[in-house]
Amino acid sequence: MLWWTWFVLQLLCSTVIRGLQHYQTAWGHYDVCKSQIYTEEGLAWDYMACQPEATDMTKYLRVTLDPPDITCGDPPEMYCALENPYMCNNECDAATEELAHPPKLMFDFEGRNPTTFWQSSSWKKYPKPLQVNITLSWNKSIELTDDIVLTFESGRPEQMVLEKSLDFGRTWTPYQFYATDCLDAFTMEPKTASELTQLTLLDIICTEDYSRGYVWKNDKTVRFEIKDRFALFAGPRLHNMASLYGQLDTTKKLRDFFTITDLRIKLLKPATGATMVDENNLSRYFYAISDVKVQGRCKCNLHANSCVFDKGKLGCECEHNTTGPDCSRCKKHYHGRAWSVGSYLPIPKGTANICIPSMNGPVPRVCDNAMLRCQNGGTCHHHQRCHCAPGFTGVLCERARCQGPGECEDQRSGQPPLRRFFISHPLILTVAALSLPVVPVC
Numbered sequence: 035m036l037w038w039t040w041f042v043l044q045l046l047c048s049t050v051i052r053g054l055q056h057y058q059t060a061w062g063h064y065d066v067c068k069s070q071i072y073t074e075e076g077l078a079w080d081y082m083a084c085q086p087e088a089t090d091m092t093k094y095l096r097v098t099l100d101p102p103d104i105t106c107g108d109p110p111e112m113y114c115a116l117e118n119p120y121m122c123n124n125e126c127d128a129a130t131e132e133l134a135h136p137p138k139l140m141f142d143f144e145g146r147n148p149t150t151f152w153q154s155s156s157w158k159k160y161p162k163p164l165q166v167n168i169t170l171s172w173n174k175s176i177e178l179t180d181d182i183v184l185t186f187e188s189g190r191p192e193q194m195v196l197e198k199s200l201d202f203g204r205t206w207t208p209y210q211f212y213a214t215d216c217l218d219a220f221t222m223e224p225k226t227a228s229e230l231t232q233l234t235l236l237d238i239i240c241t242e243d244y245s246r247g248y249v250w251k252n253d254k255t256v257r258f259e260i261k262d263r264f265a266l267f268a269g270p271r272l273h274n275m276a277s278l279y280g281q282l283d284t285t286k287k288l289r290d291f292f293t294i295t296d297l298r299i300k301l302l303k304p305a306t307g308a309t310m311v312d313e314n315n316l317s318r319y320f321y322a323i324s325d326v327k328v329q330g331r332c333k334c335n336l337h338a339n340s341c342v343f344d345k346g347k348l349g350c351e352c353e354h355n356t357t358g359p360d361c362s363r364c365k366k367h368y369h370g371r372a373w374s375v376g377s378y379l380p381i382p383k384g385t386a387n388i389c390i391p392s393m394n395g396p397v398p399r400v401c402d403n404a405m406l407r408c409q410n411g412g413t414c415h416h417h418q419r420c421h422c423a424p425g426f427t428g429v430l431c432e433r434a435r436c437q438g439p440g441e442c443e444d445q446r447s448g449q450p451p452l453r454r455f456f457i458s459h460p461l462i463l464t465v466a467a468l469s470l471p472v473v474p475v476c
Contacts, residue, residue: 063085063087064082064083064084064085064336064339064378064384065084065085065086065087065339066082066084066339067081067082067084067337067338067339067353067354067386068080068081068082068353068354068386069082073409075407075408075409075410075411075412076407077407078407078409079407081353081354081386081388082383082384082386083336083376083377083378083383083384083385083386083387084334084336084337084338084339084353084376084384084386085177085331085334085336085338085339086331086332086334086338086339086340086341086350087331088179088180088329088330088331089329089330089331090327090328090329091172091176091328091329091330091331092141092170092326092327092328093141093343094172094174094343094348095141095170095171095172095328096170096171096172096173097137097138097140097141097168097169097170097171098168098169098171099137099166099167099168099169100166100167100169101166104154104155104166105128105135105136105137105152105153105154105155106126106128106135106153106154106155106156106320107126107127107128107129107133107134107135108128108129110125110126110127110128110129110133111125111126111155111156111317112124112125112317113125113126113153113156113317113318113320114315114317114318115318116188116189116305116306116307116318116319117307119312119314119315119318122317126153135150135151135152135153135322136152137152137168138152139151139152139324140152140168140323140324140325140326141325141326149187149324150324151187151322151323151324151325152322152323152324153187153188153320153321153322154166154301154320154321154322155320156316156317156318156319156320157304157311157316157319157320158316158317160311160313160316160319161311163302163303164301164303164304164319164320164321165300165301165302166300166301166321167298167299167300167301168298168299168301168323169203169296169297169298169299170296170297170298170299170326170328171202171203171295171296172294172295172296172348173202173295173347173348174295174332174333174347174348174349174359174360175200175293175294175295175332175333175359175360176293176294176295176328176330176331176332176333177292177293177330177331177332177333178260178292178293178294178328178329178330179260179329179330179331180260180261180327180329180330181257181258181259181260181261181327181329182196182257182258182260182297182326182327182328183255183256183257183325183326183327184255184256184257184299184323184325184326184327185254185255185323185324185325185326185327186254186255186256186321186322186323186324187254187322187323187324188304188305188320188321188322189304189305189306189307190244190245190246190253190254190255190256190305191212191245191256191301191302191303191304191305191321192213192214192219192245192303192304192305192306193212193213193214193219193220193245193302193303194211194212194213194245194256194299194300194301194302194303195208195210195211195212195299195300195302196208196209196210196212196258196297196298196299196300197209197297197298197299197300198294198296198297198298199294199295199296199297199298200290200293200294200295201295202295202296203295203296206298207238208238209238209258209297210238210239210240210241210258211238211239211240211241212240212241212242212244212245212256213240213242213245214242214245214246215242216240216241216242219240219302219303220240222239222240223240224240224241224242225239225240225241226239226241226243227239227241227259227262227263228262230262230263230266231266232266232267235263235266235288235291236287236288236291244256244257254324260292263291263292264278267280267281276381279378279379279381280378280379282378283377283378283379293333297328301321304319304320304321305319306319332348332349332350332360333350333360334350334352334360334361335356335360335361335362335375335376336375336376336377336378336384336386336387337350337352337353337354337356337361337375337376337386338350338351338352338353338356338361339351339353347359354376354386354387354388354389355368355388355389355390356373356388356389364389365389367391367392368389368390368391368392369389369392370389370390370391370392370393370429371389371390373389374387375387390429390430391429393429401414401419401420401430407430408420408421408422408430408431409426409430409431409432410422410423410425410426410431410432410434411423411426411431412426412430412431422435
């Protein structure tokens, strides 16, 4: 029997360790908006900051090109290889599915053979510039969580700008410049993301790393490094997310830097592979993109843990008595205090900053509706108002009423009765102890 007991203890120990590891991971992602807890008054809601999981955002975008007729194939056209101007056996024909290269092929499943890609018309009007704007629109605020990666089937552009918009394309600001010669193209000193610091993270730089011709597969990509910027606060392996969350919480410019409603890829000069353009073989010069990666999540101001795509639109499924596409306002009758974005702090649950019922105007159903219940012994009257026990006040009887000496200890200490219950209750203390990142000795 001893061996059986030892086996059960080992299994229990490993289960607890895995559970604690999952707990830290789950809370670190802020994927739960509320949970039910037991208090002296019975079941109540404990609210937390929350956000949707990161996902591939290219599934939800709308793409537009400027000029709109820049895609190859109308009329059909033959293309030559950049490396060999005499190998001209690639045809683009918009009327034939196998030979067409429409914009949607920038976002389809990768790994097909042959590779699918969007392709522009060639530089037939040289020396007039061959320029294309590719605009990606979500009609929704998006928070970027990983690098933006463009994979080119042609040579990478010799000059390019990545721009962002925060107001649905009305105004644009640069994210990054790309060129084979930054000084010549944009009068900017070349720089890389690895040279940025916490103080210069928001600087707009020009990099020469992604504008050279390619030989290997990895040399086809152009990146905008999000994770390198995260790492300036969270460490090289993003192990200290608490530090990053703290910065995002307190610095609006930093939050806005990683937030977009639209992206614009401005292709200014195609790869030429040489210092001079070969005017006798202009079919060598064009743009072709096989893949675009944009990883992110819906911006819900930490008031929703899911985002739905319905009738062609993205929208947050708001919690905390908030509403709107980004959960950016309080519901009707819930303006008891000004709306506020949720907070990542304190780690790991954050602060929900829920909207509370209004004190004036039509009386909402505020109690006994499984969302809000009377606290501190208060009773619900007609599903509308809380009748508070002596010594308490507020819409939900959440505040101690000062009636004389010694009656306001809770307010002076900053610990409401519910918090005193959490601090003193032995079951809560036991759960809190299990939540500490201490590995059990088994």
